[in-house]
Amino acid sequence: MTLKNRLSKLEKAKRGITAEADCLCFPPDEPPFLELRAEAEAAKSVLCPLHGERFSRVAPHNYRVIDLPVHLDPSWRNQRSPQYIKAMDVSFPSDRWPSTKIVEPDGAVRFVLKDGTEIHRLDPPPEILEYKAPTDWEQPS
Ligand SMILES: [Zn+2]
DSSP: OOHHHHHHHHHHHHHHHHHHHHOOOOOTTSOOOOOSHHHHHHHHHSOBTTTBOOOSSOOOOOOOOOSSOGGGOGGGGGGSOHHHHHHHHTSSOTTTOSOEEEEOTTSOEEEEOTTSOEEEEEOOOOOOOOOOOOGGGSOOO
């Protein structure tokens, strides 16, 4: 191999590494775990400069009461690959994100973006009602 060939090969390899560094995609085997529609839409609207769309679908998840949206919850960080963390970090542009948690006087919780969009709401805790025997269950006379 001539020196010129070797140099050209090195340059190509270096370009490959640079390209990888610019990639903002989620790893194909690690689709984004985003439960709120607003989170998934925000992540979808951010494109990779090299590959365009960064994921085809969000990770499957079971229904649960979301008391802390993923974008406010750092607990997933130590279980994910560096590429996943990078992809997640660019998913929420700072002009609108993160949301602010607002607790209403009645106990309802709202998550509101910087532009005022409400992305999630938790109903107030149920009041404890005094037990009242149903009257329509009385036996007919
Ligand atoms: Zn990419």
